[in-house]
Amino acid sequence: MNPPDTSALRTLACPYCGPRELEEFTFRKTLPPPSSATPYARIYERVDSLTQSLEHWQHLRGCRAWLLVNRNPSSGAVVSVRLLSAAES
Amino acid sequence: MSAAFEPRFSALALVRARMQGAAAWRPLWAKRPLREAYDVVIVGGGGHGLATAYYLAREHRVGRIAVLEKSRIGYGNVGRNTTIVRSNYLLPENHYFYEDSVRRWEGLSRELNFNVMYSPRGVVDLAASDDDMPVLARRGNAMRLAGIDAELMDLHALKRFVPELDLGHRRRFPITGALVQRRGGTVRHDAVVWGYARAASALGVDIIEDCEVTGLEAAGESATALQTSRGRVQAGRIVFATAGHTGMIGSMLGVPLPIETHLLQAMVSEPIKPLLNTVLVYVTPGHGEIYISQSDRGGLVMGGRLDAFPSRTQEGQWYRLEDVVQAGLALLPQMAGVRILRHWAGLNDMTMDGSPIMDRIRYDNVFLNAGWCYGGFKAIPASGAACARFVASGTAPDLVRGFALSRFATGHILDEPGFGPFPVRL
Numbered sequence: 001m002n003p004p005d006t007s008a009l010r011t012l013a014c015p016y017c018g019p020r021e022l023e024e025f026t027f028r029k030t031l032p033p034p035s036s037a038t039p040y041a042r043i044y045e046r047v048d049s050l051t052q053s054l055e056h057w058q059h060l061r062g063c064r065a066w067l068l069v070n071r072n073p074s075s076g077a078v079v080s081v082r083l084l085s086a087a088e089s
Numbered sequence: 090m091s092a093a094f095e096p097r098f099s100a101l102a103l104v105r106a107r108m109q110g111a112a113a114w115r116p117l118w119a120k121r122p123l124r125e126a127y128d129v130v131i132v133g134g135g136g137h138g139l140a141t142a143y144y145l146a147r148e149h150r151v152g153r154i155a156v157l158e159k160s161r162i163g164y165g166n167v168g169r170n171t172t173i174v175r176s177n178y179l180l181p182e183n184h185y186f187y188e189d190s191v192r193r194w195e196g197l198s199r200e201l202n203f204n205v206m207y208s209p210r211g212v213v214d215l216a217a218s219d220d221d222m223p224v225l226a227r228r229g230n231a232m233r234l235a236g237i238d239a240e241l242m243d244l245h246a247l248k249r250f251v252p253e254l255d256l257g258h259r260r261r262f263p264i265t266g267a268l269v270q271r272r273g274g275t276v277r278h279d280a281v282v283w284g285y286a287r288a289a290s291a292l293g294v295d296i297i298e299d300c301e302v303t304g305l306e307a308a309g310e311s312a313t314a315l316q317t318s319r320g321r322v323q324a325g326r327i328v329f330a331t332a333g334h335t336g337m338i339g340s341m342l343g344v345p346l347p348i349e350t351h352l353l354q355a356m357v358s359e360p361i362k363p364l365l366n367t368v369l370v371y372v373t374p375g376h377g378e379i380y381i382s383q384s385d386r387g388g389l390v391m392g393g394r395l396d397a398f399p400s401r402t403q404e405g406q407w408y409r410l411e412d413v414v415q416a417g418l419a420l421l422p423q424m425a426g427v428r429i430l431r432h433w434a435g436l437n438d439m440t441m442d443g444s445p446i447m448d449r450i451r452y453d454n455v456f457l458n459a460g461w462c463y464g465g466f467k468a469i470p471a472s473g474a475a476c477a478r479f480v481a482s483g484t485a486p487d488l489v490r491g492f493a494l495s496r497f498a499t500g501h502i503l504d505e506p507g508f509g510p511f512p513v514r515l
Contacts, residue, residue: 009400009402009406021408022406022408023406023408026397027397027398027399029511030349030399032345033345035345036345038498040497040498041345043441043510044347044441044497044498044510045345045346045347046336046345046346046347046348046349046441047336047345048335048336048337048339048340048346048348048349048350048399049336049340050336050337050401053399055398055399057398073350073399073400073401073402074401074402075402076400076402076404
């Protein structure tokens with residue numbers, strides 16, 4: 001039996017490997033709000049937005065690259081996937 | 090005690106209704122219009138909101154109470170969970186609180202004059218290795234020191250307690266024993282909504298459906314009113330109990346919260362004859378993660394791990410579902426031919442230590458009841474009672490003092506599984 005193809009989020013496009021099944025990737029953490037200044041805020045506070053979520057993922061069962069993913073958590077749509085090292089420099 | 094409830098259910102009422110026909114049955118709760126002002130406005134008509142309203146009215150005699158619900162009561166997580174209740178926690182802040190909840194579940198049908206079908210069938214936490222056994226023993230000992238029932242079972246005792254469990258040599262995943270809480274079990278989730286709504290409504294609480302809160306007005310350090318889709322309403326005190334949308338409340342109040350929203354999937358099989366009379370929990374990273382029980386209708390109710398990334402799509406990931414089914418088949422191979430009847434993914438208010446938040450937020454008279462993660466259902470009676478006491482007295486009851494929002498900044502986190510500032514095991 002094939003799963004119904006309804007979810008917008010089934011794959012992520014790894015910059016090295018191209019589109020791969022979501023199961024290959026591991027979600028690491030959501031980035032804290034840009035306003036977070038204290039260590040407490042950077043560790044614990046989260047942006048829980050309806051429309052945008054900036055997250056660290058890792059292609060753990062693939063090339064192991066760390067990724068910066070911009071997603072819409074309400075629709076499941078992936079806005080962008082970049083290498084974390086490229087995004088930080 | 091509950092003479093105010095109308096109609097009061099009893100054997101006599103049943104006979105009388107049989108004579109009078111269907112007209113004898115009236116709606117369980119009254120639909121009243123939104124008034125201009127209330128002493129307490131509770132935002133969120135789920136289990137926690139309704140229970141808070143009930144205890145405010147019954148135990149604290151607060152006069153004018155409203156529960157505002159964006160859609161319909163019982164349409165959120167309280168109507169879509171796996172109905173398990175238990176108090177088998179390691180940390181004192183958690184096990185005393187959840188034990189208060191279990192004690193309230195035990196008497197809730199009588200208190201509400203509404204059968205919530207509390208079924209103490211035993212919650213069986215399975216161990217997957219010899220190393221798991223001392224971990225379970227430690228948790229069980231902590232519970233027993235707090236006066237909570239806990240029983241460590243070896244394979245021999247487990248075989249007697251859950252004969253349907255596959256403990257054969259060819260089983261897929263190892264099982265070495267279990268920690269059992271016999272007073273844990275299940276409660277009919279929808280009846281909890283109906284029971285609390287009926288009891289609260291009979292005490293004069295206004296339950297307002299289709300009423301979305303869009304803004305908050307404040308003067309100085311106090312909130313004064315809420316703007317809603319049904320107009321403005323003045324509020325002496327405000328409680329937010331809006332699991333799944335707590336981040337929006339934080340944005341509205343300008344307070345970033347240590348909460349993100351994840352999906353948890355659950356499913357129910359077609360009804361089958363009685364197979365399982367306990368709640369089996371097999372949470373073993375690397376093997377499988379499942380909890381499974383059989384409802385009174387006969388359906389096998391199953392859930393597993395979170396989808397493990399923030400989402401509000403309410404569409405679960407297929408591979409996570411597969412994990413649950415595979416673990417289920419390893420425990421109970423006899424359910425291989427059973428078909429899944431329905432399946433869903435609900436929004437979970439995940440905090441960064443896995444424990445809830447009950448505290449004032451931003452204003453003197455605004456309270457947050459949130460972050461119950463995937464364990465909100467079992468907490469309903471204790472949470473409602475504690476939140477009501479907090480709101481009525483202005484002081485956090487001892488039972489929930491550990492759930493203060495400030496614990497993250499001061500380092501007093503309640504990290505039950507001990508894996509750091511993430512809502513899920515990575």
